[in-house]
Amino acid sequence: xxALLKTYSPRRVPFGAALRRRTPxxxxxxxxxxxxxxxxxxxxxxxxxxxxxxxxxxxxxxAGPTAGHPLGLDFLGRxxxxxxxxxxxxxxxxxxxxxxxxxxxxxxxxxxxxxxxSWLEPxxxxxxxxxxxxxALVFLLLLxxxxxxxxxxxxxxxxxxxxxxxxxxVRSAALEQSLRxxxxxxxARGEGTLSVLRREILxxxxxxxxxxxxxxxxxxVLLIAGVNFLGLGLQPPAADWGLMVSENRGGIALNPSxxxxxxxxxxxxxLAINLLGDALAGGTE
Amino acid sequence: xxxxxxxxxxxGLRIALASGTPIVDGVxxxxxxxxxxxxxxxxxxxxTTTALALLGHAQRGAEITGGSVxxxxxxxxxxxxxxxxxxRGKLISYVxxxxxxxxxxxxxxxxxxxxxLRRHREPAPAAVLGLLGSVDLPATTEFGRRLPHQLSGGQQxxxxxxxxxxxxxxxxxxxxxxxxxxxxxxxxxxxxIRRLRxxxxxxxxxxxxxxxxxxxxxxxxxxxxxxxxxxxxxxATLMERPRHPYTRGLLQSIPDHRRxxxxxxxxxxxxxxxxxxxxxxxxxxxxxxxxDCRTTPPVLESVDFERHQVRCPHWELTPPATLGIPRDRxxxxxxxxxQVRGLRASHKGRGGTVVVAEDISFDVRRGECxxxxxxxxxxxTTxARCLVGLHLPDGGSVRLRDAPLPARIRKRSAAxxxxxxxxxxxxxxxxxxxxRIGEDLARPGHVLRGLSVAEARAEVGSLLERVQLSPRLAxxxxxxxxxxxxxxxxxxxALAARPDVLVCDEVTSALDVSVQAAILEALAELRDDLGxxxxxxxxxxxxxxxxxxxxxxxxxxxxxxxxxxDSVLRTPExxxxxxxxxxxxxxAAR
Numbered sequence: 048x049x050a051l052l053k054t055y056s057p058r059r060v061p062f063g064a065a066l067r068r069r070t071p072x073x074x075x076x077x078x079x080x081x082x083x084x085x086x087x088x089x090x091x092x093x094x095x096x097x098x099x100x101x102x103x104x105x106x107x108x109x110a111g112p113t114a115g116h117p118l119g120l121d122f123l124g125r126x127x128x129x130x131x132x133x134x135x136x137x138x139x140x141x142x143x144x145x146x147x148x149x150x151x152x153x154x155x156x157x158x159x160x161x162x163x164x165s166w167l168e169p170x171x172x173x174x175x176x177x178x179x180x181x182x183a184l185v186f187l188l189l190l191x192x193x194x195x196x197x198x199x200x201x202x203x204x205x206x207x208x209x210x211x212x213x214x215x216x217v218r219s220a221a222l223e224q225s226l227r228x229x230x231x232x233x234x235a236r237g238e239g240t241l242s243v244l245r246r247e248i249l250x251x252x253x254x255x256x257x258x259x260x261x262x263x264x265x266x267x268v269l270l271i272a273g274v275n276f277l278g279l280g281l282q283p284p285a286a287d288w289g290l291m292v293s294e295n296r297g298g299i300a301l302n303p304s305x306x307x308x309x310x311x312x313x314x315x316x317x318l319a320i321n322l323l324g325d326a327l328a329g330g331t332e
Numbered sequence: 333x334x335x336x337x338x339x340x341x342x343x344g345l346r347i348a349l350a351s352g353t354p355i356v357d358g359v360x361x362x363x364x365x366x367x368x369x370x371x372x373x374x375x376x377x378x379x380t381t382t383a384l385a386l387l388g389h390a391q392r393g394a395e396i397t398g399g400s401v402x403x404x405x406x407x408x409x410x411x412x413x414x415x416x417x418x419x420r421g422k423l424i425s426y427v428x429x430x431x432x433x434x435x436x437x438x439x440x441x442x443x444x445x446x447x448x449l450r451r452h453r454e455p456a457p458a459a460v461l462g463l464l465g466s467v468d469l470p471a472t473t474e475f476g477r478r479l480p481h482q483l484s485g486g487q488q489x490x491x492x493x494x495x496x497x498x499x500x501x502x503x504x505x506x507x508x509x510x511x512x513x514x515x516x517x518x519x520x521x522x523x524x525i526r527r528l529r530x531x532x533x534x535x536x537x538x539x540x541x542x543x544x545x546x547x548x549x550x551x552x553x554x555x556x557x558x559x560x561x562x563x564x565x566x567x568a569t570l571m572e573r574p575r576h577p578y579t580r581g582l583l584q585s586i587p588d589h590r591r592x593x594x595x596x597x598x599x600x601x602x603x604x605x606x607x608x609x610x611x612x613x614x615x616x617x618x619x620x621x622x623x624d625c626r627t628t629p630p631v632l633e634s635v636d637f638e639r640h641q642v643r644c645p646h647w648e649l650t651p652p653a654t655l656g657i658p659r660d661r662x663x664x665x666x667x668x669x670x671q672v673r674g675l676r677a678s679h680k681g682r683g684g685t686v687v688v689a690e691d692i693s694f695d696v697r698r699g700e701c702x703x704x705x706x707x708x709x710x711x712x713t714t715x716a717r718c719l720v721g722l723h724l725p726d727g728g729s730v731r732l733r734d735a736p737l738p739a740r741i742r743k744r745s746a747a748x749x750x751x752x753x754x755x756x757x758x759x760x761x762x763x764x765x766x767x768r769i770g771e772d773l774a775r776p777g778h779v780l781r782g783l784s785v786a787e788a789r790a791e792v793g794s795l796l797e798r799v800q801l802s803p804r805l806a807x808x809x810x811x812x813x814x815x816x817x818x819x820x821x822x823x824x825x826a827l828a829a830r831p832d833v834l835v836c837d838e839v840t841s842a843l844d845v846s847v848q849a850a851i852l853e854a855l856a857e858l859r860d861d862l863g864x865x866x867x868x869x870x871x872x873x874x875x876x877x878x879x880x881x882x883x884x885x886x887x888x889x890x891x892x893x894x895x896x897x898d899s900v901l902r903t904p905e906x907x908x909x910x911x912x913x914x915x916x917x918x919x920a921a922r
Binding site: 054055056057058227228229231232233234235236237238246247250251 | 720721722741742744746749753754756757758761762763764765766767768770771772773774775776779780789790792793803806807822825829
């Protein structure tokens with residue numbers, strides 16, 4: 048028995064228990080989680096269950112809600128419900144791609160800059176400073192125009208704009224960790240940079256970084272929606288929540304739901320991520 | 333002392349958390365005019381909470397739930413905000429632990445003092461300078477115009493003392509005023525307090541974790557444990573014949589450089605606020621606990637004469653404190669495990685390069701403990717970091733087991749990295765909070781000794797037992813362990829590499845005295861059993877006397893004296909060592 052005890056064998060935590068432990072404990076965190084599940088379901092599964100084709104004109108522009116069209120029709124007489132259901136995917140997809148790309152680069156650069164005490168750190172940080180020097184919106188409009196009208200330029204620009212703050216946040220979190228005893232112990236043990244980053248630093252900065260990633264994502268959603276609203280990103284007749292707000296703003300008195308439902312879903316998505324992010328960042332083990 | 337009514341009278345003071353858990357449970361205290369009362373306790377004993385309650389203040393999340401505090405006949409508890417503000421500073425004032433944080437960094441110190449004067453009486457520039465002068469600071473306008481960061485730690489603490497004196501309150505509460513200061517600075521602040529008492533007849537409550545410091549300054553002392561006073565009496569009586577087993581254990585745990593002796597640590601550690609047992613809170617650690625101790629909370633009983641009280645029904649059984657079982661120091665004649673020659677190190681900052689260690693040469697023999705002693709800024713930590721490869725020295729050479737040791741970690745072989753291990757100062761930051769203890773302990777064996785992960789894990793249990801911990805702890809996370817347990821794990825992690833040299837950097841300075849004693853004893857045992865060479869870095873001469881065979885005293889990055897522990901502490905030759913030895917607090921009666 049005692050021989051068994053002396054051997055350390057890591058205890059496996061069952062998946063259900065691990066999931067339950069990670070569920071937010073606060074009310075606002077739970078509201079955030081519920082909202083997120085709701086909006087993501089609409090965005091991801093919506094395109095599969097549209098009652099009409101989102102591009103087909105089915106009646107008079109800005110017709111009010113009826114039994115067949117519970118949200119009424121938009122400025123071209125298309126079914127608003129179908130457009131709402133199919134307009135979320137692009138929002139989540141493009142914002143997600145932009146955030147992921149920005150984080151893939153930002154996390155690597157930030158970790159290296161925060162941990163490395165060599166020439167690498169000032170070099171990486173000055174490069175980020177150069178990026179930071181461009182005013183965000185001007186930079187985005189510039190890139191969007193350079194790539195021609197279309198979403199590719201907008202996604203790349205959104206990712207680039209997000210990069211400097213990500214690098215800074217990751218770097219300062221990693222820098223703080225790198226002075227801790229357990230990191231120094233690993234360094235003195237002769238562990239490689241990759242192993243130190245992965246085993247000692249990353250798990251300890253995961254929470255603030257995850258909370259930040261959520262905020263970046265919601266910011267990307269708003270930015271891309273804003274650019275689509277301005278007409279620089281996605282082009283009509285694409286169905287997109289941001290675009291819908293822009294297209295239907297003239298008819299807000301005739302059929303308010305043509306614009307408000309899309310706006311509300313955008314709002315719900317960003318609010319959900321913010322609430323969840325706060326709950327994540329504030330949670331303790 | 334005198335028959336008049338006491339200046340400060342506390343009775344039945346109760347403070348509890350919002351959840352109802354008591355932090356301070358029925359404290360009675362009295363303070364006579366011109367007296368210094370020491371309150372001693374380990375972390376979590378409720379001493380700071382008690383000190384703040386003397387000013388009618390409760391920390392966030394805590395509430396004063398009962399009892400009374402009378403200062404000069406006036407009730408302090410249950411006053412309105414405005415009334416409390418009125419008495420603070422005028423009737424009773426407070427000197428905080430960390431003066432650097434207590435002073436507003438953007439206020440000039442004369443303005444900080446003026447602010448307090450303005451609340452209670454008309455400020456006059458002369459009065460401000462007079463106050464600075466009264467605590468031995470330069471009473472010049474130029475000095476008053478300085479900002480807190482332009483002052484040394486000792487000067488900052490003097491400013492807070494000056495502020496506490498500003499309205500000449502009859503009672504001053506000092507909460508660990510010298511903790512975190514260097515020994516020499518501590519000595520000067522203590523001298524200051526003594527002078528205040530002699531010249532002004534100040535009455536003081538002096539709160540500290542350090543019985544040695546309190547014994548230097550207090551007339552009477554109250555020992556707190558788990559929210560209660562367990563023993564109270566005149567300092568001389570209490571030191572000579574402690575009646576509570578906790579006080580006795582505390583006395584036996586404190587290393588004293590005047591009386592180098594084997595420490596006799598207490599079992600276990602003090603309970604947290606939420607986990608205090610029923611009955612006597614000390615019973616689980618008490619060598620003389622009887623059955624009734626675990627069920628009935630003891631009351632304060634008078635010993636011999638009325639001023640000495642003890643909260644233990646079996647106090648008559650408490651044997652006298654055993655002090656001075658000398659440690660047998662056998663001359664270590666083995667060959668050197670580590671040889672350092674002409675080491676030179678510096679820090680490069682914005683302000684240029686500062687040399688922090690110069691011409692450092694020493695040997696550590698196998699199975700020997702060498703102590704590196706010095707105040708903050710003496711370069712002792714940098715030297716240690718150079719040895720383990722965390723700091724790149726400017727020059728000099730190091731040999732490990734008679735082979736040259738490269739300065740850079742990347743150039744060291746696994747065997748060389750294994751041979752020299754480091755235990756960090758702060759146990760709260762030296763273990764990865766996201767990894768289980770077992771994983772952390774298995775890593776060095778895997779990385780440095782080429783064991784497979786399974787083989788390394790198989791050693792975890794015996795490593796924990798080596799440092800007197802239960803193998804069950806392997807499954808826990810660091811946050812589930814106490815400070816003393818974490819430091820033991822950190823030591824076990826270093827041992828997992830099977831080192832030839834173990835570098836211990838201030839390993840006990842973040843721990844309570846009773847825990848410190850246990851760690852020091854554990855290290856001494858490891859050295860005897862495993863023949864590891866210990867390089868022990870500390871600022872505390874008491875600790876040195878407890879563990880070291882030889883001492884190396886550093887002043888400003890240079891070695892100023894070296895020799896066998898006993899002779900350096902008994903007959904120091906270098907003036908700096910002489911000052912250090914004279915200033916170090918000792919339990920020996922004044």
